Amino acid sequence: MKLSRRTTVAAAVAGAAAFSLIATGCASGGGGGDAASSDNPVELTVTTFGSMGLDDLYAEYEAANPGITIKATNIDTGGNARTDTFTKLAAGSGLSDVTAIEEGWLGSIMEVSDQFNDLSDYGATDISDRWVDWKLKQGTDADGRIIGYGTDIGPSGLCYDKELFAAAGLPTDRAEVAALFGGDDASWEKYFELGKQYKAATGKAWYDQSGFVWNSMVNQLPEGYYTSDGELNVDGNSELEDRWALLADGAASGLSAAQTQWDWGKGKAFVDGSFATFVCPGWMLGVVKGQVESGGGSAATGWDFADVFPGGPANWGGSWLTVPTQSEHPQEAADLAAWLTAPEQQVRAFQAAGVFPSATEAQSAPELSEPSDLTAFFGDAPLGEILAKRSQGVVAQYKGPDDSVIQENVFGPAAKDLDTGVDGATAWQNALDLLNQLVVNQ
Structure with missing residues (x-):
């Protein structure tokens, strides 16, 4: 049984109560304005959920991109993030410039994918080989629009x-x-x-x-x-x-x-x-x-x-970073989302929170085997090596x-x-x- 777009959004609200992109931020934002700079500051809002391992990356991006400031919100669980996202979709306002979505409610998002920017308009085609093929396919809607940059798989x-x-x-x-x-x-x-x-x-x-x-x-x-x-x-x-x-x-x-x-x-x-x-x-x-x-x-x-x-x-799980059409700065938001999901940053997110990369280059990075606070907690277990093995044969x-x-x-x-x-x-x-x-x- 397939539900209408309106029914899906209502049920969601009610039911849930490039590798070298070192953050240039060089393209113009929505409306054709000038690129962000110290003379043209842009605040980007980001909403994530759970333990995505991104929190320590924002300051570095700000330092590399004069004029960009990031206001980040983290929601405790994916279920609560789902409620927040669909409530704001229904209201037509309030979504962050970069909004994380989760695998479990991706199907509902695809029912309203026209409310998210096609990242192909902001450089996605240049980095589309970054991810395992099924992760990119999941983030692409029925019209071929790439609406999400993959973060982790589960x-x-x-x-x-x-x-x-x-x-x-x-x-x-x-x-x-x-x-x-x-x-x-x-x-x-x-x-x-x-x-x-x-x-x-x-x-x-x-x-x-x-x-x-x-x-x-x-x-x-x-x-x-x-x-x-x-x-x-x-x-x-x-x-x-x-x-x-x-x-x-x-x-x-x-x-x-x-x-x-x-x-x-x-x-x-x-x-x-x-x-x-x-x-x-x-x-x-x-x-x-x-x-x-x-x-x-x-x-x-x-x-x-x-x-x-x-x-x-x-x-089990995995997420994407999207840029809703509500964003007033879609290019800057897309640049940030691309940088956060680049292989280097996916490796660092893994070291911080154990989230296994969806970027193929990151999956074999030697840094995944390096000691960290997380590996030490689990008795010096080779977490990256184990998860790489556990990912073999996985298709979402x-x-x-x-x-x-x-x-x-x-x-x-x-x-x-x-x-x-x-x-x-x-x-x-x-x-x-x-x-x-x-x-x-x-």
Whole structure:
């Protein structure tokens, strides 16, 4: 089922409540004005979300571009950023000159892509070979307009607490942990089987909550909530139903710690032994570090990162930098977006937050293997090397216009049902009821 542009925007608001571009900023802004300079100052606004690793780059860009000042806003989660973006799209004002969008709601953005500048008009064709081909394709609308410069992609590995593994008699060396889960043959069946062993040995939960595990299970399928040609693909989807049954059995077996998404007791659940494993796309590594530190922990708490993931290669997340047509300075904004997504800056974003580059040149950069505060936190794990391996075979799934609504507002509550004792069949039916209410009948 395909929804109208108006319906998609309304549902989004309601449902979510060049490598050498060293920042020249040389072209004229919107309306044909003079280029930014110390005599012609331009303020650019930027809105990002979560841990994108860009915060430390703005001052450098300002220093290299006299006359440019950057006013940056970071929204805590992608879901809240989605609400903010679509509210301002509907209002016709308020969007930042450079606005980050997330993979889960890219489909909705494409329904209103005419509200974003075609970056081909501002130099995109000169750098279009920068990214892995599917990342560029995702950021291109049906009319061939490039509306987003890719930042990261989300290859996934497994975070685990070495101290808790040791207490349960499980191996702690990351290579041995990868082998324990089955290496290249790792499966969700094995993941839940090991979880039951851990629960029997310790009496504690295996993972934080069912929602993030479910997201990972869905995202690695060839087709998720939509078919590749844009049709809704939930009711009657046997692959989703089989994975839901595994998840429901895990929750019924006490493997979920029933944590609140994006909270975890202000990080305390990461340090008090509440759960032993955590699904980790690259961008989540910075989240784990931040949560542990918020909860009073440190690298000594014992979290590590293994080169393995149940079910094989998986991509969860990734984002783009866009220039909305609301911007009064589209050329300067496009120049900034291009610089922030250049390979050098993608490497630095990775070092800061673990966000794995979508720029091919950055993916093989030796700097990805250099020590950083983030690698030190994860026991000197070679994060770049692991994520490069985990990215092999990853191809991003097609995301339909209401993909994020389905993930957050349909299966989010249903996954929480599992964590509060609702049986799998009832929770699945609850999800279908919400799907009909929020998507099908809108």
